[in-house]
Amino acid sequence: xxxxxNHPSNxxxxxxxxxxxxxxxxxxxxxxxGFEVLKNINVDLKRGxxxxxxxxxxxxKSVTIKCIVGLLTKDEGSVKVFNxxxxxxxxxxxxxxxxxxxxxxxxxxxxxxxxVRENLSFPLTRVLKLxxxxxxxxxxxxxxxxxxxxxxxxxxxxxxxxxxxxRIGLARTLIMQPxxxxxxxxxxxxxxxxxKEISQLILEMQKKYKTSSIIxxxxxxxxxxxADRIVVMNDGEYIAEGTYxxxxxxxxxxxxxxxx
Amino acid sequence: MAEQAIPAWKKTFEEAxxxxxxxxxxxxxxxxxxxxxxxxxRQCYEIGYxxxxxxxxxxxxxxxxxxxxxxxxxxxxxxxxxxxxMVSLSIVREIGPVITAIICAGRVASxxxxxxxxxxxxxxxxxxxxxxxxxxxxxxxxxxxxTTLMIPILTFISDAVALFGGFxxxxxxxxxxxxxxxxxSIAVLGFSDIFPATIKTVFFGLAIGFIGxxxxxxxxxGTESVGLAANSAVVTSSLWIFVIDAIAVQLTNILAYH
Numbered sequence: 001x002x003x004x005x006n007h008p009s010n011x012x013x014x015x016x017x018x019x020x021x022x023x024x025x026x027x028x029x030x031x032x033x034g035f036e037v038l039k040n041i042n043v044d045l046k047r048g049x050x051x052x053x054x055x056x057x058x059x060x061k062s063v064t065i066k067c068i069v070g071l072l073t074k075d076e077g078s079v080k081v082f083n084x085x086x087x088x089x090x091x092x093x094x095x096x097x098x099x100x101x102x103x104x105x106x107x108x109x110x111x112x113x114x115x116v117r118e119n120l121s122f123p124l125t126r127v128l129k130l131x132x133x134x135x136x137x138x139x140x141x142x143x144x145x146x147x148x149x150x151x152x153x154x155x156x157x158x159x160x161x162x163x164x165x166x167r168i169g170l171a172r173t174l175i176m177q178p179x180x181x182x183x184x185x186x187x188x189x190x191x192x193x194x195x196k197e198i199s200q201l202i203l204e205m206q207k208k209y210k211t212s213s214i215i216x217x218x219x220x221x222x223x224x225x226x227a228d229r230i231v232v233m234n235d236g237e238y239i240a241e242g243t244y245x246x247x248x249x250x251x252x253x254x255x256x257x258x259x260x
Numbered sequence: 261m262a263e264q265a266i267p268a269w270k271k272t273f274e275e276a277x278x279x280x281x282x283x284x285x286x287x288x289x290x291x292x293x294x295x296x297x298x299x300x301x302r303q304c305y306e307i308g309y310x311x312x313x314x315x316x317x318x319x320x321x322x323x324x325x326x327x328x329x330x331x332x333x334x335x336x337x338x339x340x341x342x343x344x345x346m347v348s349l350s351i352v353r354e355i356g357p358v359i360t361a362i363i364c365a366g367r368v369a370s371x372x373x374x375x376x377x378x379x380x381x382x383x384x385x386x387x388x389x390x391x392x393x394x395x396x397x398x399x400x401x402x403x404x405x406x407t408t409l410m411i412p413i414l415t416f417i418s419d420a421v422a423l424f425g426g427f428x429x430x431x432x433x434x435x436x437x438x439x440x441x442x443x444x445s446i447a448v449l450g451f452s453d454i455f456p457a458t459i460k461t462v463f464f465g466l467a468i469g470f471i472g473x474x475x476x477x478x479x480x481x482g483t484e485s486v487g488l489a490a491n492s493a494v495v496t497s498s499l500w501i502f503v504i505d506a507i508a509v510q511l512t513n514i515l516a517y518h
Contacts (some may be wrong), residue, residue: 111384112384113384123393
């Protein structure tokens with residue numbers, strides 16, 4: 001049975017006593033040019049879980065995860081990551097926090113003037129300040145082997161297919177060994193077979209690197225493969241929460257519509 | 261009327277404020293540790309070396325045409341011997357720096373605006389920021405410093421090629437030795453001609469790089485905005501080149517003659 005998570009902003013969302021929350025969002029509001037995209041978002045991400053956020057396009061799913069990583073600033077409410085309010089962090093604090101968060105963009109966002117190797121070494125040399133080329137190469141090769149694309153190491157992003165770009169994008173975020181992964185529509189624009197491969201890969205990587213993940217999608221097979229828990233978003237609010245099976249049989253017609 | 265005027269003014273002030281903040285951030289990031297030397301050198305190559313042919317050719321034609329156009333008038337006054345000096349003063353003080361900067365505004369500012377604009381649209385700038393890296397340091401500081409360094413060097417080369425173009429123009433129907441022509445060209449140039457002209461090219465370079473980066477990084481998230489960023493970068497930086505030139509000429513006159 002799905003439970004609503006649309007709590008008043010001051011109330012706590014239901015939490016599991018067994019696992020700590022790595023992300024806590026309460027009463028999040030965000031508007032663009034007077035149009036309120038997020039009206040009242042309350043959600044938690046527990047350590048080690050895969051949380052899938054379902055919703056129609058333009059409902060503010062991506063805005064929510066961009067608020068988590070500090071790319072967008074909230075208008076109202078609270079966004080805490082590892083018990084730290086994101087908006088209260090200094091530039092250095094935010095930079096430090098971001099090293100613990102991986103973000104896979106919808107279009108992979110690979111640096112198109114760099115080879116795959118340079119894309120992967122970029123955060124290692126700039127953020128972790130690694131100098132030892134042997135260590136950098138071994139980390140790059142390890143993570144590329146993990147996503148099955150070691151052969152593409154010296155290719156340019158323009159030489160890669162959509163699925164390969166997603167894998168490299170995933171490798172570039174995983175190379176920093178983040179504790180939280182945020183996936184912005186990881187299977188959009190891919191054929192069903194590649195979508196399934198990417199979804200399986202997300203699951204494998206979560207097990208290997210023990211990450212907690214928020215996966216924004218409207219691809220139901222992806223949700224079915226990856227989700228420990230699903231929240232459904234509509235009109236700037238979360239309207240239902242539960243496992244895939246619970247939501248499949250939801251009484252809410254809008255929620256059921258996703259599963260048809 | 262008043263209701264329409266207020267948002268327009270507000271927008272202008274917001275834009276000005278945003279540019280000041282962007283410039284402040286650029287200055288702060290120059291001195292942060294981890295300067296991107298390899299990217300800076302790559303940008304110097306992209307901006308300097310790859311503009312060389314265009315700037316050289318423009319300079320050559322500039323010198324040639326200026327000499328051919330001036331020669332009949334000077335000949336009428338029997339002052340043909342002043343031709344090398346006049347051409348050299350015009351080129352070094354004004355035409356060389358301004359034309360080179362305008363050419364570079366078209367080639368470099370548009371390319372920076374389009375490149376950063378497209379990186380913005382495809383979320384590459386966001387990806388850089390989210391990874392904990394510093395896009396300001398990697399993308400903006402390197403490009404702005406590269407233009408600031410390369411435009412004076414390109415202007416120097418353009419001036420030299422323009423003088424050579426002038427020499428060839430003089431020799432179309434006359435015989436002047438290379439040595440004599442360049443001795444006469446350089447003899448008229450003083451410190452007050454070369455120094456202010458060089459200083460203003462530094463500011464031209466700064467304006468070209470800064471405006472290209474600002475327009476690119478602050479473009480909207482649509483494909484159309486890439487074209488707009490490139491276009492706006494060229495128009496705004498060209499305008500700034502003339503504004504800086506006007507200020508530089510005024511300052512030079514005040515400092516040199518008062």
